[in-house]
Structure formats: structure tokens, C-alpha cells
Amino acid sequence: ARRRDSPNCTVRRLMVKVRDLGLGFDSDEIVPFKYCSGSCHRIRSNYDLTLATLLQEKAIKPGPLGHVASHPCCRPTRYEAVSFMNVHNTWQTVEKLSAAECKCIG
């Protein structure tokens, strides 16, 4: 069973107003947004272990936006589009909006 504290990389689902996607679409519809979340610590190489140590020892500074990853990252390997009608009753489709499948990558 998955350890409670850091569940493995998986797809999660959230109902979101189209307007709240932040992509500039004006629609009152709600769409399911699926994203990847979870740990990828189980499959770390020598490189990852070394990098984690050096980060911990502050021999390496991660930089402002955490641009140094000491483990593979949980990312979509397949995407889904989502279609909806906007407030002008025009159909719109957003490609690659939702994660259809997640894996530990890199």
C-alpha cells in the first residue's frame, strides 16, 4: 500500500470553471482538469542521490525557482483536449489541457 506521507506519481482530477483556467477563455462551463502529482523518489539513480546530498550540504544552491531536480519528475506522458461552448455559444477546443496519464520522467 502506498506510504501515506508521499503518494506515488498519479493522475488527480479537479473540476474547474473554464474561466479559472487562466487561458483567457470566457465560458460558464465547468471542465474536469486532470494533473500529475506525487513522488518519484523510488527510482533515483547515483546522479540523483549525489545531487540530493550536495543540495542538502548546500554545496549546490537550487536557484530561485527550484530549477535543480534531484529525482525524476511526475509529468504527463499523454494529454487530453477539452471542448466547451463560450458565452457567445461558439465551440472552442483547448488542446493538451488535461493529463491523461502520468509517469516519473527524466
Place this chain on the structure above:
Amino acid sequence: ARRRDSPNCTVRRLMVKVRDLGLGFDSDEIVPFKYCSGSCHRIRSNYDLTLATLLQEKAIKPGPLGHVASHPCCRPTRYEAVSFMNVHNTWQTVEKLSAAECKCIG
């Protein structure tokens, strides 16, 4: 020219004592450790932009170890091994220790 504040994903180099690699090797040698660091914000999909918005709006909580990546991650796409002699003058080689090439992945 690369913007100073968030340089793109690239290989960086650090000289490290074998003992400080944290892999349990007992050697006085120093080896070059190459790792990947830098931003991958340039190539974000609709998925990434949406996820960044929802994280910012706290509609999604990133979890303890930041397991939600709203951009591809800067990771090695090729590795290098490193060999050295330990304190007993025995040759040892650590596979996949260093990054030979870095890219934005996922």
C-alpha cells in the same frame, strides 16, 4: 543572450570529493560532478499554464515535496560514469553519476 535571473536548462560542473558524493565510497580523489540546472518555463503547454494558475490560486496544493511540476523539468538525457581508486588502491567505477547532457523533459 540568456536572461540573468532564470538561465535556461543547462549542464553545470562542480568538483567534488568522492567521499562527499554520499554514495559510501572511501577515496581521497576529487571528481567532476556535472548536473542539470536552469529554467524550463519557455516551453509550457496549456496544461502547464493552467496548473501554474491553479497552484497560484491555491486551488491545488503542491504537497510536501513539491510533487506538482507546472513546467517540464531540467533533467539529464545522457549520463557519464566516473572511475577512481579508493583508499585501498582499488579501482571503482560509479555508473550514471554525472550528467552528460541536459534537456527540458516532460
Place this chain on the structure above:
Amino acid sequence: LLCRAGGLLALPRDCIAAEKICLMDPACNATYQALENCSLDKTRFLPLSLDARTRCRDAKLDLRSSPLLHCKCHRRMRRQKHCLRIYWTVHSSFTHGYFNLETSPYEDPANEEPWKIDYNKLAALVSGSHLAGDSANPCLKATHFCSLNKKCVHLRTYYASSCTKGAESGGTCDQHKCHKRLRQFFEKVPEDFTKRLLFCPCQDELCGERRRKTIVPECSFQDSIKPNCLLLLDSCIKDHICKSRLADFQQNCQPAGMSPDGCSQHNHAACLQAYMGMIGTAMTPNYVGNSSTEVSLWCTCKNSGNQQEECDQIRSMFISNKCLKNTIQSQMHLSQATLEGQE
């Protein structure tokens, strides 16, 4: 030639199974091959010689003891097209009129839908969630329900994205693909969702326009010039799926003047399903505008020459069909009642 099921002789219900049994029997096999030639000549509109007509009639009579005679197809079955081809091979010899297709090839609608959605549970989910807000637009609310069902969301995107592809950049869409995916949507998504999306009760034109645009009219049927309704029927009859949906619609939405509910079959659910079955075929019907619940085919009867009467008959199947009108109205009242029940 009946197949033994658990000791009881049971008629194979679908035509693919019936065909298998028939082909195993030399006599039935020969009859069936003869009928295949009859229906082939018919589709090529070749005039049957007297001899050929006699052969076809005899083949038809020989089928009386074969399971093929009473076999049917299911709307959501795999290899539906193959099943319908078999059905029309057998039944094309029986249809006299060019227009009246008589019986539907589809199994009774009552026992068709295996899953039943607890719609009220979903309704509570939507009205309870802060997301839905207090939208007064029933058609919009129907999309909120749809978004809670994975198949509804996925197949709605599937048809909408392919029906709008190409059209945004001023090009033309792929109508064949659009039709296929519209049919998939109405076949695979539970009816509780499709009915609410298509027959939502609107009080204003904004809602009416959303309802009219649900099946992407610009791609699913609209064209620069309205075709004659006879042309629409012609291309429908040549396609087994469209022909079957039309037969189903004629059977289940047959108006009956004296009947209180306006329908000869007294089965609004079957009529609704048959109407939705027409969507994604050459005879795709839709609302005529955003301020009425009238539905029609996208065709005209101008310049019908001596076939004016047949043309009017085709057009009135939708635009002035009392059974269909009552069916749509009753579904909208049902939806309205459900919405009011949730507020």
C-alpha cells in the same frame, strides 16, 4: 434451424448470430446468397427482370423458417454496421415503398440501456458545488452534469473538436468524421446526459442558441445551399446506418391522430432515442432556431417537380410531426421539473 440454449430452443436475437446459423445449413445458405443478389441489384437500382423478381420472392418465402427472418440489431453493439447489412439483405425484399421502411432493425429500446445513472445524486453534486453557481441556463447546467461523467466529457470533446477542426481557419470540416463521432456520443454516453444536453428547456435565446449549436450545425449538416429533401433521403437510403435510423424513427415516432400522446407506439422514450439516432447521419435534424423547440431537416422542397408530395412527406416527418413534438415537449417538462427539484 434454431440454436439450442440450455435445452430450450432460442431464436438468436441478433442477425450476426442468425447469419452464422443459416450459413451452416446448405439450403438456408443458398437462399441467403440469392437474397444477397436481390438486395445488391436493388441498391444499384437495377430494374429486376420478371425471372429475378420470382427468384427473390421465392427466396423470401423460403426464409420463413430461418432465424434470419426475425433477427434484430442493438444500437450499441459492436459490428452494428455488419448486423444492419444482414438485416437489410433479408428485409430489403420486403420494403415496397421507396420511402416507407416499415419495421426498425433495432431491438426494443426498453431493454437497451444497461446502465442507469443516479441523476439526482449527480444533481446534488452539481448544485452543491460552488462551481456551478446559480446558472439559470438549463442547457449550461446540463453541461455541468456532463462534466461529472468521464464518458460524457471525453466523447463530447471528441465530437466537438473534430466537428470544429478546419472550420476555425475558414476551411471546411470533415463531415464524415464529425458524423461518426456524433453517433458515438449519442450511442455510448448514458441517455440521462444526452437527453438533458439536447432537450434542455430554454426561456431565452442565448440558451436556445446554445441548444441549437450543441450538435455543431455548421459541420454536421449545414451547407452553402439547402439540398432538396429527396436528395437527403436518397443518400440516407444508400447507407445502412442511416436507413436503419430512419426506419427506427418512422416506427417509433409515427404520429397517430387519435392517440392522446400523439404517437402510435405510445413510447416517448423510444421516439426520443430514435430522433437522437438520426443525429450524425445524412438526415441530421436540428432546432430551426434559438427561440422555438421546432426541429427540422436542413432541406427544401422547392423545385421538386412531380415529386412535390413525396418531398413534403419527408420534410413533415420532422417539422410537423405531432408525436415528435409531444415527445420533445414532455422531455423538456421532465428536465424542467428536475431542475426545479434541485433549486
